[in-house]
Amino acid sequence: MPDSPAQTRPMNILMLMTDQHRMDTLGCYGNDICQTPTLDEIAATGTRFTNWFTPSAICTPARASLYTGYAPFRHKLLANEERNVGYIEDLEDGQWTFPQTLRDAGWNCGLVGKWHAGSHKNANYYGFDGLDYPGWHNDINHPDYLKYLDDNGFPPYSITDRYRGVFPNGETGNLLAARLQQPVEATYEHYLANKTIEMLERYAEDRKTDGKPFFLLSSYAAPHLPYIIPDEYFDMYDPDDIELPESVAEDFSDKPPIQKNYSRHWAFDTMTEEQDRKLIAVYWGYVTMVDMEFGRIMDAVKRLGLEDDTAIVFSSDHGEFTCAHRLHDKGPAMYDDIYRTAGLIRVPGCEPQVRDEFVSLLDLPATFMDIAGLDPAPAVDSRSLLPIVRGEHPQWDPYVLAEFHGHHFPVAQRMIRTNRYKLIVSPESRNEFYDLEHDPNELKNRYDDPLLRGPRDELMKTLYHRLRLRGDKFFHWMTSMFEVGDLDYDPTMSGLDESTYHSKKTA
Missing domain, CATH: 3.40.720.10 (Alkaline Phosphatase, subunit A)
Incomplete structure (x- = not known):
């Protein structure tokens, strides 16, 4: 029927x-x-x-x-x-x-x-x-x-x-x-x-x-x-x-x-x-x-x-x-x-x-x-x-991204968060990195803490590549300022230098 x-x-x-x-x-x-x-x-x-x-x-x-x-x-x-x-x-x-x-x-x-x-x-x-x-x-x-x-x-x-x-x-x-x-x-x-x-x-x-x-x-x-x-x-x-x-x-x-x-x-x-x-x-x-x-x-x-x-x-x-x-x-x-x-x-x-x-x-x-x-x-x-x-368990992204563009004023920020860590990139001043397991209230900025450099750098690379995959051009700032891993494009965006990024990579 x-x-x-x-x-x-x-x-x-x-x-x-x-x-x-x-x-x-x-x-x-x-x-x-x-x-x-x-x-x-x-x-x-x-x-x-x-x-x-x-x-x-x-x-x-x-x-x-x-x-x-x-x-x-x-x-x-x-x-x-x-x-x-x-x-x-x-x-x-x-x-x-x-x-x-x-x-x-x-x-x-x-x-x-x-x-x-x-x-x-x-x-x-x-x-x-x-x-x-x-x-x-x-x-x-x-x-x-x-x-x-x-x-x-x-x-x-x-x-x-x-x-x-x-x-x-x-x-x-x-x-x-x-x-x-x-x-x-x-x-x-x-x-x-x-x-x-x-x-x-x-x-x-x-x-x-x-x-x-x-x-x-x-x-x-x-x-x-x-x-x-x-x-x-x-x-x-x-x-x-x-x-x-x-x-x-x-x-x-x-x-x-x-x-x-x-x-x-x-x-x-x-x-x-x-x-x-x-x-x-x-x-x-x-x-x-x-x-x-x-x-x-x-x-x-x-x-x-x-x-x-x-x-x-x-x-x-x-x-x-x-x-x-x-x-x-x-x-x-x-x-x-x-x-x-x-x-x-x-x-x-x-x-x-x-x-x-x-x-x-x-x-x-x-x-x-x-x-x-x-x-x-x-x-x-x-x-x-x-x-x-429905109760299923599909493979899910272990990260969440967010963005801010200003309120009363223009200012750009991007955030990536996992269960334990949060990274915020703020080009106008100071980046932030929080260990949420030990600091759930986000009071201590540990961006420069050498003990957390490993997870910080890894999260920076992940944020960079996620933004680039999305097409969020905020990533251009990150290319020159932070270690973001191997690149597959010319980050200078000039196109006029004889020694372009690509030629250097293939020389």
């Missing part, structure tokens, strides 16, 4: 996405204070990845990689619009994206919330249903949100109890947190959950009547700073229960000078330890509030009978410092605090597990194509995680 349509049609995909979200805020990743029951339940019934990384710890590059399966150097959206210092602001015409491919294959495709992957070409341009929510933060003046407040008799947006430091020039520093004078039901996060559930209901009806599968991304700016939340969550966690991260002991000795400058920009030393603990407590409150909204969405999945044929995915675009290394936000420091994030995938029929392969947000486009039964090849820097989720 042939399979029924219900047996052969692809499963739906629902992705829950946060912004600037630390992995160590989730209970399933070891936090025994911060409450994240919804995400913990997804982890307990799906695959939890312990080595999930972002390709770049900046919103726009990371999100563009999510939609294209291209590494940032390849898709060329290298900075957020709001801090862009000259890079392009939209994907080039003709760029492949997974939502448009799903749309062309007959899928419903929707995005609710943060897009932040282009200035002029929005989510609708690439095949997503949904309202346009531009910018990096909650658009509290969005007409539809204002209508939501008015229709429900909710008070307008208003804040008190602002937390901020002092800039080096003596001016008032960036807003880091504040108390929101609205009930939870009036928050932008609650509004986005409502919009997600509305779209889920519409897509579920289409699934029921004509079998049409859907991809739905519910995308939050939370818990990105500033942490602006109502009393219930602002005061949920006691600052006295908060332990500051061990890396708050950072003194920036033997680190790229830009890190110390960035700490001053975020006014870390102008705030007290008491304020730091409260900031972390409020951040955790924000995480719990978003998890509660995710719970409402997951309840709708169950109510609509979608649980058995819908894959659930969770990740964030990158992490957040929140006092780690005496920093806030994200930026020119390739620490695990902002590059290693939570990653959860639950596929119906697959057994729960914890996996430690080095994977990336960049791998999701190929995964989505694989789930949909479509060709993942156009997502050229992406590899499907579906075999891992």
Whole structure:
């Protein structure tokens, strides 16, 4: 007997996405204070990845990689619009994206919330249903949100109890947190959950009547700073229960000078330890509030009978410092605090597990194509995680690469990481090398340590050849500056010297 349509049609995909979200805020990743029951339940019934990384710890590059399966150097959206210092602001015409491919294959495709992957070409341009929510933060003046407040008799947006430091020039520093004078039901996060559930209901009806599968991304700016939340969550966690991260002991000795400058920009030393603990407590409150909204969405999945044929995915675009290394936000420091994030995938029929392969947000486009039964090849820097989720053990890369191109300023960095070691190449100042087994907080730069020269040089060679294989021209800097092994090309790129590289090699 042939399979029924219900047996052969692809499963739906629902992705829950946060912004600037630390992995160590989730209970399933070891936090025994911060409450994240919804995400913990997804982890307990799906695959939890312990080595999930972002390709770049900046919103726009990371999100563009999510939609294209291209590494940032390849898709060329290298900075957020709001801090862009000259890079392009939209994907080039003709760029492949997974939502448009799903749309062309007959899928419903929707995005609710943060897009932040282009200035002029929005989510609708690439095949997503949904309202346009531009910018990096909650658009509290969005007409539809204002209508939501008015229709429900909710008070307008208003804040008190602002937390901020002092800039080096003596001016008032960036807003880091504040108390929101609205009930939870009036928050932008609650509004986005409502919009997600509305779209889920519409897509579920289409699934029921004509079998049409859907991809739905519910995308939050939370818990990105500033942490602006109502009393219930602002005061949920006691600052006295908060332990500051061990890396708050950072003194920036033997680190790229830009890190110390960035700490001053975020006014870390102008705030007290008491304020730091409260900031972390409020951040955790924000995480719990978003998890509660995710719970409402997951309840709708169950109510609509979608649980058995819908894959659930969770990740964030990158992490957040929140006092780690005496920093806030994200930026020119390739620490695990902002590059290693939570990653959860639950596929119906697959057994729960914890996996430690080095994977990336960049791998999701190929995964989505694989789930949909479509060709993942156009997502050229992406590899499907579906075999891992199914419990298979494919041969996997023991390295993860990441890149940074600037935020507020142009600066180039590349990173390669293994289970034990991390190498960061920073042409503008100082390279970094960390032994994560003995220094998990990345406090001691051992780039010049003779005891680690062997693994450092080996990782340098590996990074060089990986970048060259990718076509990331950052490798040209490394050719002249470091021992990278045998070359098979003219590194001078002159082409005018009688004694070219090739002639020397063959003489």
